[in-house]
Amino acid sequence: MRTFSVLIRKEFLQLKRNPFMPKLIIMFPIMIMLIMPLIMTMDVRNVNVAVVDLDNSTASRRIASHIDASEYLSLAAVTAEYSEAMNALEEGDADIIVQIPSDFERETAIGGNKRISITANAVNATKGGLGMQYLVQTIARALAEIKGERSPAGITELVTVKNSYNPTLNYRHYMIPALMIMLFILVCGFLPALSIVGEKENGSIEQINVTPLSRFTFTLSKLVPYWLIGMFVLTVAMTVAWLVYGLAPAGSVGLIYFGAALFILVISGFSLMIANFSDTLQQTMFVMFFFIMMFMLMSGLLTPVDSMPDWAQKITYFLPPRYFIDILRSVYLKGTTLADMWQNFTALGVFAAIFNVLATVTYKKQK
Amino acid sequence: MNAIEVRKISKSYGKLKAVNEVSLEVQEGELFGLIGPDGAGKTTLFRLLATLIAPDSGSASLAGYDIVKEYHAIRSCVGYMPGRFSLYPDLTVEENLNFFAALFNVTVEESYDLVAPIYKQIEPFRERRAGKLSGGMKQKLALSCALIHRPKVLFLDEPTTGVDAVSRKEFWDMLQRLKEKGITILVSTPYMDEASRCDRIALCNEGRILGIDTPTGIVNGFRSPLYGIKAKNMFALLEEARKARGVEDCYPFGESHHLVADSEFNLDNFKKDFDGFEGFFIEPVEPTIEDMFIKLMKQ
Numbered sequence: 001m002r003t004f005s006v007l008i009r010k011e012f013l014q015l016k017r018n019p020f021m022p023k024l025i026i027m028f029p030i031m032i033m034l035i036m037p038l039i040m041t042m043d044v045r046n047v048n049v050a051v052v053d054l055d056n057s058t059a060s061r062r063i064a065s066h067i068d069a070s071e072y073l074s075l076a077a078v079t080a081e082y083s084e085a086m087n088a089l090e091e092g093d094a095d096i097i098v099q100i101p102s103d104f105e106r107e108t109a110i111g112g113n114k115r116i117s118i119t120a121n122a123v124n125a126t127k128g129g130l131g132m133q134y135l136v137q138t139i140a141r142a143l144a145e146i147k148g149e150r151s152p153a154g155i156t157e158l159v160t161v162k163n164s165y166n167p168t169l170n171y172r173h174y175m176i177p178a179l180m181i182m183l184f185i186l187v188c189g190f191l192p193a194l195s196i197v198g199e200k201e202n203g204s205i206e207q208i209n210v211t212p213l214s215r216f217t218f219t220l221s222k223l224v225p226y227w228l229i230g231m232f233v234l235t236v237a238m239t240v241a242w243l244v245y246g247l248a249p250a251g252s253v254g255l256i257y258f259g260a261a262l263f264i265l266v267i268s269g270f271s272l273m274i275a276n277f278s279d280t281l282q283q284t285m286f287v288m289f290f291f292i293m294m295f296m297l298m299s300g301l302l303t304p305v306d307s308m309p310d311w312a313q314k315i316t317y318f319l320p321p322r323y324f325i326d327i328l329r330s331v332y333l334k335g336t337t338l339a340d341m342w343q344n345f346t347a348l349g350v351f352a353a354i355f356n357v358l359a360t361v362t363y364k365k366q367k
Numbered sequence: 368m369n370a371i372e373v374r375k376i377s378k379s380y381g382k383l384k385a386v387n388e389v390s391l392e393v394q395e396g397e398l399f400g401l402i403g404p405d406g407a408g409k410t411t412l413f414r415l416l417a418t419l420i421a422p423d424s425g426s427a428s429l430a431g432y433d434i435v436k437e438y439h440a441i442r443s444c445v446g447y448m449p450g451r452f453s454l455y456p457d458l459t460v461e462e463n464l465n466f467f468a469a470l471f472n473v474t475v476e477e478s479y480d481l482v483a484p485i486y487k488q489i490e491p492f493r494e495r496r497a498g499k500l501s502g503g504m505k506q507k508l509a510l511s512c513a514l515i516h517r518p519k520v521l522f523l524d525e526p527t528t529g530v531d532a533v534s535r536k537e538f539w540d541m542l543q544r545l546k547e548k549g550i551t552i553l554v555s556t557p558y559m560d561e562a563s564r565c566d567r568i569a570l571c572n573e574g575r576i577l578g579i580d581t582p583t584g585i586v587n588g589f590r591s592p593l594y595g596i597k598a599k600n601m602f603a604l605l606e607e608a609r610k611a612r613g614v615e616d617c618y619p620f621g622e623s624h625h626l627v628a629d630s631e632f633n634l635d636n637f638k639k640d641f642d643g644f645e646g647f648f649i650e651p652v653e654p655t656i657e658d659m660f661i662k663l664m665k666q
Contacts, residue, residue, distance in 0.1 A: 006469035010458065017457045017496075203453030207512070210417050210447045211470040212439065366418055366438065 007221035029183050029233045033240035036179050037172045047131035048076035050085040050094035057105035059146050066142040072134045089121055096120045096131055173247055177328035178301040180237045181321055185295055188230040189267045190288060192222050196275035197284045209365040219360045223268050230264035250335035262348040263324040269355030276362040295321045320351045368431060370395040370520055370551035376425035378411055385411040387574035393553060398546045400565030401555035408574040409555040410450060413524045417447040430519045446518035450525040452505045456498025460489055460508055463497050464515060471516035478517050485541055486511045503534035523554040539564045559657040570660050577663040582656060589654035589662060591615060595623040598644040611637060618661060625658060
């Protein structure tokens, strides 16, 4: 026990004396939580629409004014020439062209089938796709309004949409849990590995290896400090999310800490294992980056697992962040309880056990 | 019982035979030196004995424990000081010492009498970080840490490399005192002049041991007559001397050349032949360990 506490004390002493690390551990979560949610948004705003109005009627002007009034769309130009609008699209001044055919108002009044055509610049697929959807909705609303004025029966809404759990469909609320996980991966995934490889590089690991210290105690002494740091990072991140974005977990805070406790063990154990197989800092960093890319891009942090190809979805079962992002998002946004998510917690527990046993076994005091 | 017994131990790195069938025995309480140039396999032998690497073949035992089967027991009775400073540079002198005491499950007080003569010299700097110490002080701290658990056997891998002449002498005096306390010491050095401070030495080269004896025994093994020669043009002298009759070997040795004579050598004839060299001078000299080393290496 005395040996262990001395080992832990030594880790913290080294960390404290590092001119850079303590600042990093405090500043990193704050910066990420302050800046990233502001820029990482999939909400598409300011889609510029050019209207080619060949009809020049009340209806066509109504459509244009609806577009102008939309929160997401802005009216870039109204012209009578398609080529002019096309020029605007090519110049980048417009993202989408709406062409209202001549005699549109009259034809719709008698039930004809004149159609509005929409041309979108799909270079930015998200902007094109989402912008198109917004536009269709806006035009439908304008048309419904026109029809409603004609038939006194009033407006009949055809579709109603209600977003449960994240009522405003705030992309930020969706991304904040993902950012927290990225913080864990970066802080608790890199620091333990760097600590071991640092000892390899300055030779002190040889001095440790000639002592009777067991590899279990040594591995544990590398895990515990970063586990505590991870908990600290979580607290900072949650506080920022609450104070700055008003996002407090809908479910239990304790459950979030429990999930994080398991997840940090998983990622730190993994990190120690990589360090055991590396001799230099460069080697560790490079291998860790490879896995971190997989963790970040394939675990549903940024893009939903459900929209991945089948084979990729199968791979995600082997990526621990997949289970934790599920937990964090559900508890944060839906208020899910342990009973609903026990499979995910079990999965994390199993990963934590496997990685840490491997980290202990692959640490060789004798080569 | 011998404190260290090594029997035909070998270790290769790829094609390089770092240690090639080395055998040696060190008695309890002996100060034993491994003398040899860089790349002789000294460090590999230390790492084998300190149980940091496993041998390819052969066996060795320390204080009666086998280095492969009983490596666990060995770790608590061996002190190892690697050639490169490998304590924690960001911990202070005192913290380093306490840390290693804790790893061996002892307290600094328990071993203070053993460590004190060395540690006292660096105690004024106990709050200084180990990385900021001078070379000599680093060595003293490393030695203190290696002694903290009262090891039976102490391994010192080139402890005086990169240390100034005064500190080197002090260091050897410290080893002498540790030896008097009954600690078996295996020390390596590339400096031949330090060999005379050991009880016995082994001359190593390219993974093999060329000879084991006391320093005097090694020197006495050099049976050929040895001369030191000098002239104004040293290089031409070396070239000519190598061609001369009765000369077994001639090599630069400090300010003069050492000339190893064989049975056909005639001093008077040699003097006559070399009289033409400006400032020519020849005198018989006592062989040193280095002369013996060169002789053994060429065999």
